[in-house]
Amino acid sequence: xxxxxxxxxxxxxxxxxRLADRLSADVSRVYKESELDFEAKWFLILELLSREKxxxxxxxxxxxxxSHPAVVQLADQMLAQGLIKAxxxxxxxRRRLISLTPSGRQMHKKIxxxxxxxxxxxxxxxxxxxxxxxxxxxxxxxxxDEKSMYKRIKMALLERTER
Numbered sequence: 001x002x003x004x005x006x007x008x009x010x011x012x013x014x015x016x017x018r019l020a021d022r023l024s025a026d027v028s029r030v031y032k033e034s035e036l037d038f039e040a041k042w043f044l045i046l047e048l049l050s051r052e053k054x055x056x057x058x059x060x061x062x063x064x065x066x067s068h069p070a071v072v073q074l075a076d077q078m079l080a081q082g083l084i085k086a087x088x089x090x091x092x093x094r095r096r097l098i099s100l101t102p103s104g105r106q107m108h109k110k111i112x113x114x115x116x117x118x119x120x121x122x123x124x125x126x127x128x129x130x131x132x133x134x135x136x137x138x139x140x141x142x143x144x145d146e147k148s149m150y151k152r153i154k155m156a157l158l159e160r161t162e163r
Contacts, residue, residue, distance in 0.1 A: 027118060034114065038107055042078050043115075045071070046100070049084065050108045054099040056089065083107055 004011045004018070027040035044064050049055065055063070061071045075098055078084045083104035089095035100108070126133050 030114065030118075031111070036107070036110060036114075037081060038083075038111060039077070042074060042081075042083065043111075045074055045078060045098075046083065046104060046108055046111075049098065049100045050105070054097050056095050056097055058095075060098065078104070 004014050024040040028038075031038045031040065044066075045060060048060060048063055052059075052063075057068060057071050057075065060075075061068045064071070075084060075086070079086060081103075082101055084098050085101050087097045087099075089097050
């Protein structure tokens with residue numbers, strides 16, 4: 001057993017990240033083998049822009065629940081691939097507006113059939129667990145929305161020092 005598994009709760013974030021990285025790498029490998037120059041990590045932005053058409057970086061960050069710097073990094077990668085374009089907001093020159101290019105819209109169409117297979121295989125894989133992982137994740141995310149792990153740890157440390 002690896003030390004990460006032995007550490008259990010202490011390595012929770014590492015295990016979740018490792019699992020996410022594995023899933024992302026496997027999907028990216030399928031894209032590559034299908035001769036699609038596309039990374040799994042770009043999917044959420046591609047999907048969001050296919051629905052919303054034009055969004056600012058902050059709006060993307062808030063919609064996806066990922067950090068502003070992470071969105072900037074992903075957007076820069078997608079810009080380099082020609083999947084999205086950036087323009088300056090006429091009302092606020094500091095604001096960068098992001099939208100899909102024709103290549104981005106085409107990529108969204110190309111990966112559509114693959115997404116259906118990915119969804120189904122994820123569904124089957126999740127069904128192998130004893131608990132509904134998506135429900136558990138929602139519960140855990142809601143719990144952290146109510147009280148962050150930072151606040152939980154700080155409060156527990158304070159309580160220990162007051163004893």
